[in-house]
Amino acid sequence: xxxxxxxxxxxxxxxxxxxxxxxxxxxxxxxxxxxxxxxxxxxxxxxxxxxxxxxxxxxxxxxxxxxxxxxxxxxxxxxxxxxxxxxxxxxxxxxxxxxxxxxxxxxxxxxxxxxxxxxxxxxxxxxxxxxxxxxxxxxxxxxxxxxxxxxxxxxxxxxxxxxxxxxxxxxxxxxxxxxxxxxxxxxxxxxxxxxxxxxxxxxxxxxxxxxxxxxxxxxxxxxxxxxxxxxxxxxxxxxxxxxxxxxxxxxxxxxxxxxxxxxxxxxxxxxxxxxxxxxxxxxxxxxxxxxxxxxxxxxxxxxxxxxxxxxxxxxxxxxxxxxxxxxxxxxxxxxxxxxxxxxxxxxxxxxxxxxxxxxxxxxxxxxxxxxxxxxxxxxxxxxxxxxxxxxxxxxxxxxxxxxxxxxxxxxxxxxxxxxxxxxxxxxxxxxxxxxxxxxxxxxxxxxxxxxxxxxxxxxxxxxxxxxxxxxxxxxxxxxxxxxxxxxxxxxxxxxxxxxxxxxxxxxxxxxxxxxxxxxxxxxxxxxxxxxxxxxxxxxxxxxxxxxxxxxxxxxxxxxxxxxxxxxxxxxxxxxxxxxxxxxxxxxxxxxxxxxxxxxxxxxxxxxxxxxxxxxxxxxxxxx
Amino acid sequence: xxxxxxxxxxxxxxxxxxxxxxxxxxxxxxxxxxxxxxxxxxxxxxxxxxxxxxxxxxxxxxxxxxxxxxxxxxxxxxxxxxxxxxxxxxxxxxxxxxxxxxxxxxxxxxxxxxxxxxxxxxxxxxxxxxxxxxxxxxxxxxxxxxxxxxxxxxxxxxxxxxxxxxxxxxxxxxxxxxxxxxxxxxxxxxxxxxxxxxxxxxxxxxxxxxxxxxxxxxxxxxxxxxxxxxxxxxxxxxxxxx
Numbered sequence: 001x002x003x004x005x006x007x008x009x010x011x012x013x014x015x016x017x018x019x020x021x022x023x024x025x026x027x028x029x030x031x032x033x034x035x036x037x038x039x040x041x042x043x044x045x046x047x048x049x050x051x052x053x054x055x056x057x058x059x060x061x062x063x064x065x066x067x068x069x070x071x072x073x074x075x076x077x078x079x080x081x082x083x084x085x086x087x088x089x090x091x092x093x094x095x096x097x098x099x100x101x102x103x104x105x106x107x108x109x110x111x112x113x114x115x116x117x118x119x120x121x122x123x124x125x126x127x128x129x130x131x132x133x134x135x136x137x138x139x140x141x142x143x144x145x146x147x148x149x150x151x152x153x154x155x156x157x158x159x160x161x162x163x164x165x166x167x168x169x170x171x172x173x174x175x176x177x178x179x180x181x182x183x184x185x186x187x188x189x190x191x192x193x194x195x196x197x198x199x200x201x202x203x204x205x206x207x208x209x210x211x212x213x214x215x216x217x218x219x220x221x222x223x224x225x226x227x228x229x230x231x232x233x234x235x236x237x238x239x240x241x242x243x244x245x246x247x248x249x250x251x252x253x254x255x256x257x258x259x260x261x262x263x264x265x266x267x268x269x270x271x272x273x274x275x276x277x278x279x280x281x282x283x284x285x286x287x288x289x290x291x292x293x294x295x296x297x298x299x300x301x302x303x304x305x306x307x308x309x310x311x312x313x314x315x316x317x318x319x320x321x322x323x324x325x326x327x328x329x330x331x332x333x334x335x336x337x338x339x340x341x342x343x344x345x346x347x348x349x350x351x352x353x354x355x356x357x358x359x360x361x362x363x364x365x366x367x368x369x370x371x372x373x374x375x376x377x378x379x380x381x382x383x384x385x386x387x388x389x390x391x392x393x394x395x396x397x398x399x400x401x402x403x404x405x406x407x408x409x410x411x412x413x414x415x416x417x418x419x420x421x422x423x424x425x426x427x428x429x430x431x432x433x434x435x436x437x438x439x440x441x442x443x444x445x446x447x448x449x450x451x452x453x454x455x456x457x458x459x460x461x462x463x464x465x466x467x468x469x470x471x472x473x474x475x476x477x478x479x480x481x482x483x484x485x486x487x488x489x490x491x492x493x494x495x496x497x498x499x500x501x502x503x504x505x506x507x508x509x510x511x512x513x514x515x516x517x518x519x520x521x522x523x524x525x526x527x528x529x530x531x532x533x534x535x536x537x538x539x540x541x542x543x544x545x546x547x548x549x550x551x552x553x554x555x556x557x558x559x560x561x562x563x564x565x566x567x568x569x570x571x572x573x574x575x576x577x578x579x580x581x582x583x584x585x586x587x588x589x590x591x592x593x594x595x596x597x598x599x600x601x602x603x604x605x606x607x608x609x610x611x612x613x614x615x616x617x618x619x620x621x622x623x
Numbered sequence: 624x625x626x627x628x629x630x631x632x633x634x635x636x637x638x639x640x641x642x643x644x645x646x647x648x649x650x651x652x653x654x655x656x657x658x659x660x661x662x663x664x665x666x667x668x669x670x671x672x673x674x675x676x677x678x679x680x681x682x683x684x685x686x687x688x689x690x691x692x693x694x695x696x697x698x699x700x701x702x703x704x705x706x707x708x709x710x711x712x713x714x715x716x717x718x719x720x721x722x723x724x725x726x727x728x729x730x731x732x733x734x735x736x737x738x739x740x741x742x743x744x745x746x747x748x749x750x751x752x753x754x755x756x757x758x759x760x761x762x763x764x765x766x767x768x769x770x771x772x773x774x775x776x777x778x779x780x781x782x783x784x785x786x787x788x789x790x791x792x793x794x795x796x797x798x799x800x801x802x803x804x805x806x807x808x809x810x811x812x813x814x815x816x817x818x819x820x821x822x823x824x825x826x827x828x829x830x831x832x833x834x835x836x837x838x839x840x841x842x843x844x845x846x847x848x849x850x851x852x853x854x855x856x857x858x859x860x861x862x863x864x865x
Contacts, residue, residue: 558707611743 011048015041016284027390029137031130032382034284038291039379049292057289061347062241063282064129066275068157068252069237071132071150072259073272080260083151090148090324091155094342098124098320102313114170118361119370121163122353123313127346127378128153128252129283134341134385144330145337152324152342157253160348164248167352170361201247205240205254209261217267221445221460233274236262266448266460269441273467286347294375298368306369310376314384318343333393340388344381345374413439414478418463418493420451423509423530424483428456438481439472464493466500474501482508487515494522513568520572536561663693663837667720668767671699671727671738680769680814680822681728687826693837695720699737706740713745717759722836723803725794726767732783732790734766742797751801763843764798765806765852766791767829773813774851788850806843809852828856 015037023033041048049056102120107113131149132141140146213236220232237255244254262268299306321339330338350371357367415431415438417424424440431438440456441463442448451458461468463484474480480497484490490508497504507526510516519527540557544550668688672681675698688694697716703709717723727734746752751759768787776782777790787808788795798805809832811817811825832852835842842855849855 555707558705562707 008049011041012285012288015048015288020284028386029134029382030284031133031137031287032379032386034287035291035379035382038288039294040291041288042292042294044294044296057286057293057347057350060282060286060289062251063279063284063286064347065241065252065255066237066279066282067129067132069240069255069259070272070275070279072256072261073263073268075260076263077260083147086148086151086328087155090151090328091159093324093327094152094321095121095124095156095159097323098317101316101320105312105316115361115366118167118170118352118356119366121166122349122356122370123345123373124317125156125160125346125348125352126153126317126342127344127381128157129286129347130344130378130381131341133283134382138385138389140337143334143337145334145341148325148328148330148334148338149341152321154256156346156348157250157256160250160352161248161253163352164355167355167359167361170359197247198249201243201249201254202257204243205258206261209258209265213258213262214265214267217265217270217460218445218449221267221270226462229270230274233271234278236271237275266445266452266458269459269468269471270461272471273461273465276467276471290347290375290378293371294379295368295372298372299376306372306376309369310373310380313345313373314343314377314380317345336388336392337385340381340384343384344377346378349374413437413473414476415439415481416441416463416469416472416474416477416479417481417483418469419482419484419509420447420456420458421483421485423485424481425451425456427481427483439477441468441472464489464496466496469497474504477504479505479507482506484509485511487511487518490515491518491522494519494524498523516568517572520569532564533561663691664721665719666694666722666724666833666837667716668694668696668724668726669699669738669741670696671725671735671741673700673735673737675700678728678769680811680817680825681726683822683826684726684767684769684811684829687823687830689830689834691834691837694833699741700735703737706737708737708741708744710744710747713741714747714750714758717745717762720762722763722765724765724767727769729768729770729787729790732785733793746797746801757802760802762801762803763806764794764801764803765808766794767809769811769814771813771815774810777812786850804843804847806846807849807852807855828853832856 016034019037019040020030020033023036024030039045043049099117099120102123103113103116106116106120111119131153135141135146135149141150217229217232220228236258240255240258241251244251262271318339321342322335325335325338353362353367353370353374356362357364362370413436415436417428417438417440420428420440420442424442428438428440437457440451440458441461442451442458443460443462445460448458448460459472461472463469463482466474469480474497480501482490482493484493487510490510494506494508497506505526506524507528508519508524509528509530510519511530513529516527516529536557539560540553543553543556670681670685672678675681685696688696695716699708725734725738727738733739746759747756749755768791770777770787772783774787777785777787779785787810791808795805809829811822811829817825846852846855849858
């Protein structure tokens with residue numbers, strides 16, 4: 001089965017690429033697609049992969065860690081702080097009530113209380129990977145359901161730590177518990193030292209994020225080697241995860257914290273777009289591994305038992321979640337999404353069940369069952385969400401209009417400014433003075449640093465890279481202002497944007513007439529030659545200094561600007577046809593000469609007889 | 624094809640669903656051939672409001688405009704933010720219409736500055752008046768205004784000491800100078816205290832007036848007997864009601 005790395009990679013990638021588009025086509029979301037892909041290549045269907053699915057799952061869990069880092073990046077510390085009530089309230093309500101109900105149920109089924117308690121704590125967990133991925137895909141991240149789900153998941157992440165600490169106390173036979181998940185250096189230390197180490201690690205992440213990572217990234221950015229920044233981004237995530245594991249904290253939680261700390265930095269969008277593809281692939285791999293690890297043999301042997309257990313667990317979780325949602329005043333449609341979305345058992349349960357097995361809290365057979373229940377429930381919830389979205393919500397028609405709460409995930413600005421030199425920063429200042437905050441991108445890390453000190457929200461990143469634009473929110477933006485000095489970069493960017501975001505309004509700075517033509521050829525309507533207005537202003541002032549009345553000079557300037565723009569538009573389509581271009585250009589020059597001559601003779605304005613009374617006097621002898 | 628708005632505005636009107644109130648633009652040049660509008664008089668609203676986005680009353684009036692090929696809304700401040708009026712384009716627009724309406728708030732007993740600029744620049748000697756200035760001959764003009772003060776405030780014994788008609792003499796005489804006939808004013812007054820119902824009644828009246836002017840029988844002579852076009856509408860309703 002294992003014919004080397006290439007064969008494996010071939011199987012996984014093929015499965016994903018075949019199954020995911022089909023699932024998406026059917027409106028089921030990518031998560032279900034990956035899970036199905038896993039089932040198809042797993043030991044119970046085609047059998048391309050066997051038991052090693054489990055190992056791959058542990059490896060791919062790192063995708064969840066990366067996902068939390070990315071979520072952290074989108075969440076500024078102040079917003080995170082604003083969520084604390086929701087996290088503590090919703091999170092604790094969900095875990096405590098769910099665990100108690102499940103525990104009571106299991107004790108009624110004659111399990112001993114220790115096994116029951118431990119298992120029900122694990123079953124109370126939901127899957128961060130599945131829920132957040134599904135929510136994001138359906139664009140629900142910003143809704144009340146999305147925010148609530150996130151709060152609950154975050155609390156669960158935090159709760160894993162005390163639960164892991166609690167489990168050894170429940171061990172049926174003591175001694176064998178080695179502390180499970182990589183608690184390497186802290187074993188045997190006195191309690192206070194362990195606590196100190198945990199707090200120290202958290203503090204280290206915050207301090208390093210503030211004072212070490214950003215200057216370090218600046219140094220890397222100055223090398224102008226793109227892959228080095230990617231490597232640095234990966235290093236940050238991995239180093240944080242490693243540190244957390246060292247002190248026995250959840251790596252996901254640690255990287256989340258690191259993300260939040262870095263959310264305010266100028267490298268936010270750069271980091272986001274560097275980590276994003278890794279996260280996506282690893283998560284996909286993770287879902288495939290979950291699909292492949294589903295033990296269909298158990299299902300076939302005792303279908304009734306497994307099915308009824310899965311249904312019971314999902315039902316209990318859903319009901320408790322609906323209650324929680326009610327308590328936090330979610331509207332019915334939001335509450336259904338929230339409750340069904342979180343109703344599965346999560347990937348942490350795999351870890352916890354494994355640990356319990358080691359501690360002999362769970363007998364072999366039970367552990368297998370629980371793992372199977374977990375995997376089944378993970379497969380079922382995307383389906384439930386799909387059914388809810390397609391059949392239940394439309395029927396009840398309770399799509400209540402949602403009142404907007406304070407945004408948690410930083411809402412993107414409607415304007416993106418690419419290039420923040422003198423030109424761009426003037427635009428940014430003006431917009432800001434009028435209450436429009438723009439997202440600003442620049443790839444000169446020294447300048448970004450400087451502007452940030454002055455108080456601009458600038459991000460480091462090459463605007464010509466569409467992935468950076470994507471994380472800067474190009475999907476939600478209405479206007480992209482390209483204020484880049486280099487015309488070839490601008491052209492390149494315009495071409496890419498037009499292909500990927502045809503509805504985005506592009507406003508572009510160009511150097512001269514030639515550049516402006518290039519842009520017009522590309523179909524950009526809003527083209528601004530960088531020196532046109534300024535030179536006319538200077539010329540107007542020159543006229544004034546020579547003795548013209550300022551109003552007349554200003555009108556002449558306005559008319560000249562209008563005329564010049566019109567001439568530009570008129571010439572643009574003929575430019576490629578060289579003969580006609582020359583003809584037209586000559587025509588234009590003649591026209592301009594004529595006008596200029598006219599101006600000298602009559603008036604400094606072009607064809608402007610406004611307020612002239614000479615004519616009238618000559619002809620009628622009045623006034 | 625849209626009205627002359629295309630001239631110097633590089634697509635600046637794409638205000639999709641923002642807070643800026645969108646101005647409705649009516650089509651020009653089409654639809655006149657199909658029988659219904661064959662004899663329709665064409666109306667040009669020269670709208671001048673420097674803070675339209677803040678004007679509840681004018682928003683209501685414009686939003687209620689009937690959708691018709693015969694009515695063109697021409698938003699001067701939107702088109703000429705720098706007061707640099709395109710005289711040629713304006714003349715063409717005038718030639719394509721029969722009735723022109725100066726629609727503006729009543730600032731310091733007159734119109735906002737751009738409308739004066741418009742009068743000064745567009746109504747050229749030798750074109751609109753004077754020797755050979757016959758291009759506007761036999762057209763009709765009138766003002767549509769909004770005032771904060773009530774009608775009672777605009778009387779010889781009132782707070783403002785003169786009537787609206789007196790204040791608007793320059794417009795009246797300008798129309799006559801250009802050989803146009805001048806109708807009474809349609810005025811929405813006491814705007815600060817208008818209730819929503821009153822406002823929507825005014826808006827409906829305005830729409831009704833425009834419809835009558837464009838498609839109804841020629842009642843201009845009848846209209847000239849009233850102080851305000853509002854009164855003509857009210858009288859018409861009274862006689863029609865029983």
